[in-house]
Amino acid sequence: MDIKELIPQKIKENLQAINFEPSEYRDELTLYFDKKDIFEVCKFLKNDPDLEFLLCEDITAIDWARRKNRFTVVYHIFSLKNKFRLRLKADVDEEECSIDTVSDIWRTANWQEREVFDMYGISFNHHPDLRRMYMPEDFEYHPLRKDFPLMGIPGSLPLPKKEE
Amino acid sequence: MEKANKEDVNPQILEALLNAKTDFTVEDALENEMILNMGPQHPATHGVLRVLLRLDGETIIASVPELGYLHRGYEKMAENMSYHEFIPHTDRLDYLAPLSNNVAWVLAVEKLTGIEAPPRAQYIRMMVAELARVASHLVAIGALAMDVGALTVFLWTLREREKILDIWDIICGARFTNSYTRIGGVANDAQPEALAKVKWFIDQFEENLDEAERLINTNRIFIERLEGAGVISKEDAIDYGLTGPSLRGSGVEFDLRRATPYLFYNDIDFKIPVYTEGDSLARYFVRVDEARESIKIVRQVLDKMPEGETILNQPKKVLPHKTEIYSKMEELIHDFMIVNFGIHPPVGEVYSAIENPKGELGFYLVSKGEGRPWKCKIRSPSFINLQSLPHLIKGHMISDVVAIIGSLDPVMGEADK
Amino acid sequence: MGLESRLTSENFFTTKIDALIEWSRKNSVWPMPMGISCCAIEMMAVGDPKYDIARFGSEVMRFTPRQSDMMIVAGTVTYKMSYVVRKIYDQMPDPKWVIAMGACTSSGGMYRSYNVVQGIDQFLPVDVYLAGCPPRPDNLLNALIQIQEKIGRTKAKDFRDRPLPELQVIQNN
Numbered sequence: 001m002d003i004k005e006l007i008p009q010k011i012k013e014n015l016q017a018i019n020f021e022p023s024e025y026r027d028e029l030t031l032y033f034d035k036k037d038i039f040e041v042c043k044f045l046k047n048d049p050d051l052e053f054l055l056c057e058d059i060t061a062i063d064w065a066r067r068k069n070r071f072t073v074v075y076h077i078f079s080l081k082n083k084f085r086l087r088l089k090a091d092v093d094e095e096e097c098s099i100d101t102v103s104d105i106w107r108t109a110n111w112q113e114r115e116v117f118d119m120y121g122i123s124f125n126h127h128p129d130l131r132r133m134y135m136p137e138d139f140e141y142h143p144l145r146k147d148f149p150l151m152g153i154p155g156s157l158p159l160p161k162k163e164e
Numbered sequence: 165m166e167k168a169n170k171e172d173v174n175p176q177i178l179e180a181l182l183n184a185k186t187d188f189t190v191e192d193a194l195e196n197e198m199i200l201n202m203g204p205q206h207p208a209t210h211g212v213l214r215v216l217l218r219l220d221g222e223t224i225i226a227s228v229p230e231l232g233y234l235h236r237g238y239e240k241m242a243e244n245m246s247y248h249e250f251i252p253h254t255d256r257l258d259y260l261a262p263l264s265n266n267v268a269w270v271l272a273v274e275k276l277t278g279i280e281a282p283p284r285a286q287y288i289r290m291m292v293a294e295l296a297r298v299a300s301h302l303v304a305i306g307a308l309a310m311d312v313g314a315l316t317v318f319l320w321t322l323r324e325r326e327k328i329l330d331i332w333d334i335i336c337g338a339r340f341t342n343s344y345t346r347i348g349g350v351a352n353d354a355q356p357e358a359l360a361k362v363k364w365f366i367d368q369f370e371e372n373l374d375e376a377e378r379l380i381n382t383n384r385i386f387i388e389r390l391e392g393a394g395v396i397s398k399e400d401a402i403d404y405g406l407t408g409p410s411l412r413g414s415g416v417e418f419d420l421r422r423a424t425p426y427l428f429y430n431d432i433d434f435k436i437p438v439y440t441e442g443d444s445l446a447r448y449f450v451r452v453d454e455a456r457e458s459i460k461i462v463r464q465v466l467d468k469m470p471e472g473e474t475i476l477n478q479p480k481k482v483l484p485h486k487t488e489i490y491s492k493m494e495e496l497i498h499d500f501m502i503v504n505f506g507i508h509p510p511v512g513e514v515y516s517a518i519e520n521p522k523g524e525l526g527f528y529l530v531s532k533g534e535g536r537p538w539k540c541k542i543r544s545p546s547f548i549n550l551q552s553l554p555h556l557i558k559g560h561m562i563s564d565v566v567a568i569i570g571s572l573d574p575v576m577g578e579a580d581k
Numbered sequence: 582m583g584l585e586s587r588l589t590s591e592n593f594f595t596t597k598i599d600a601l602i603e604w605s606r607k608n609s610v611w612p613m614p615m616g617i618s619c620c621a622i623e624m625m626a627v628g629d630p631k632y633d634i635a636r637f638g639s640e641v642m643r644f645t646p647r648q649s650d651m652m653i654v655a656g657t658v659t660y661k662m663s664y665v666v667r668k669i670y671d672q673m674p675d676p677k678w679v680i681a682m683g684a685c686t687s688s689g690g691m692y693r694s695y696n697v698v699q700g701i702d703q704f705l706p707v708d709v710y711l712a713g714c715p716p717r718p719d720n721l722l723n724a725l726i727q728i729q730e731k732i733g734r735t736k737a738k739d740f741r742d743r744p745l746p747e748l749q750v751i752q753n754n
Contacts, residue, residue, distance in 0.1 A: 025512045026275060054402050058515070060541040062530055076515055076528070076543075080402070080416070083423045087515065108405030111551045119239075129183075131176050134232035134580065135696075136661055143240060143695060150237075150244055152695030157660035160667040162704045204665050205615065207644035212617055212662060233662045234618055237694030252691065259619035303622075322629035329626075340715060341619060577618045 056106035119144035184226035211576030234580040242540035246506030261296035272516035272527035285349035300521035308570035348482030349475030394568035408523030413447035415440035444571035506535020607732040613649035617656025632718040657685040
């Protein structure tokens with residue numbers, strides 16, 4: 001059976017309580033979940049012997065700049081056995097800006113989630129080491145949000161003094 | 165490198181260093197731990213990478229790398245400029261093989277827009293990307309040898325790299341950071357003298373590489389320094405997200421040119437070198453073998469290259485040719501619209517990845533139908549390869565850290581975006 | 582310093598010693614490569630057999646500031662890195678010169694964003710600015726020749742009676 005139909009079918013069989021919506025664009029399969037179900041789904045996808053999504057390629061977030069469900073966290077995972085790439089999405093609201101971490105499942109998610117925290121301000125529950133990644137530690141803003149200007153906020157990053 | 169007092173280091177990173185998981189215990193009753201700062205400016209850290217080490221004597225117990233010293237804000241800039249304007253910026257991501265990044269970006273935008281470049285342009289892109297792979301591996305081999313102590317190898321590999329830069333000078337117009345590919349093809353055709361020079365280069369490259377290799381391959385100091393340093397097992401390598409030569413040095417046969425083929429790699433015959441030991445020496449051998457396989461690919465591409473045009477003829481999405489802009493009306497209008505407002509791909513998102521010399525370079529683009537991307541994420545291989553650094557150097561001595569970073573081959577322009 | 586504080590009057594003897602000091606200083610400028618990003622690769626290319634920098638006297642690229650005359654800042658300087666560059670500049674002994682290599686150090690270059698310093702002359706005194714992205718190795722050799730000419734125009738009394746700079750303690754970030 002085609003892998004694109006196998007995945008939604010397997011998820012429906014094994015995890016009945018979870019709702020999701022599949023969609024397809026340019027030959028890529030995307031599954032839309034609730035943010036509380038992400039941990040279970042990722043665990044199932046990694047441990048299932050047919051699917052075996054062992055490589056977590058990318059974790060990022062999108063800022064839609066709208067009132068409800070402002071952010072969407074996007075995961076790209078790859079299966080070496082079937083040579084297939086899958087995309088998972090989950091919406092995060094601005095009021096409770098947090099989602100479960102998947103760094104217990106794939107160790108590579110550690111730094112990628114730290115980068116999402118640094119750039120967007122979404123915090124991850126039970127993350128072992130949630131610090132900023134690129135900006136200095138005492139920086140107060142989150143640069144990739146749509147309300148942060150491109151040239152930055154003047155005075156937020158000081159320079160050393162000039163002496164001749 | 166200087167010894168850092170506990171007050172000089174920032175509190176959060178100090179706490180992360182002291183709490184870092186370590187299953188390595190040292191039988192020493194004196195409890196003399198020292199924090200050493202291998203700072204951003206260091207001759208051997210391949211760029212601006214800061215590593216904080218917690219040492220007992222000279223053995224490393226735990227370590228924390230700190231990035232961000234070259235964070236230039238690429239993703240924010242990409243949301244403010246059109247798809248064409250971003251092409252020179254992608255050159256500076258992995259600045260040792262700039263043409264490879266150009267090819268990756270242009271493939272992602274073409275997939276989003278739904279167009280495909282003509283065959284001759286795709287063959288030229290393949291040839292140029294494989295030459296970029298050879299150039300990047302030459303610097304990696306030279307820098308690794310220089311860090312370990314063999315200075316002559318660095319000068320010899322840079323001499324070979326200068327010949328490749330001369331070839332790019334003729335084809336692309338610039339020696340280095342050449343933004344050669346365009347959406348819908350390549351900027352200009354490969355001239356016959358450039359192709360002749362490529363043929364001359366690949367004929368004399370193999371013996372020069374053999375000559376440089378003969379200096380270090382059987383050298384006892386080189387082998388004893390690299391063997392057993394930074395071992396990572398197969399399952400750990402996949403779990404940490406390693407890709408590229410670092411993954412193939414641990415026994416996993418995974419190459420994006422074979423797994424999800426792009427351009428015309430299906431028609432070319434080449435092998436994927438895989439070594440199973442998982443230490444620095446295996447990663448070094450993978451790179452040397454890959455350079456030889458790339459030369460084989462370039463030879464086949466030169467034989468198979470078809471004639472034809474090098475840029476697609478679709479005026480709403482592709483920049484028209486300069487001679488037509490100056491003489492015809494519709495092309496002038498299309499050029500104006502594309503340069504000022506950008507091409508307008510349909511609403512949607514796409515993730516497209518290629519095999520960079522360092523690993524898997526992917527671009528995730530979200531488009532809302534405007535001329536600029538709504539979101540662009542760069543999945544850079546060096547950033548994710550560096551995450552395994554604390555795991556690799558645990559238990560080794562400081563002088564091994566230099567060899568292990570050299571064998572992972574990170575490029576900070578890519579890791580810091 | 583030492584000899585120069587004694588060369589106060591201008592007679593035949595002191596001008597000959599001046600000329601000797603300037604000749605030796607300008608023909609052995611030891612650079613300290615502050616290689617940060619892409620321009621560092623072109624700086625490495627200046628050292629390779631095709632564009633040799635050793636024939637100009639800059640044989641050793643010392644990576645330690647204590648033994649070098651000139652700092653070549655090659656690559657984009659961000660706000661986080663500016664403290665490190667300033668600290669290394671303060672550790673170099675006098676007399677020292679600075680080359681700002683490339684567009685990113687001269688004025689921020691093609692990066693007009695929140696984390697890039699728009700020109701390193703906001704916190705460092707610069708002697709020669711180089712254009713290019715990255716500048717060709719021939720261009721860097723041209724800048725080196727200009728620095729050598731600038732050194733040739735100085736006299737010993739320019740470096741006398743200079744107050745020692747106060748090294749401020751700069752915290753690591």
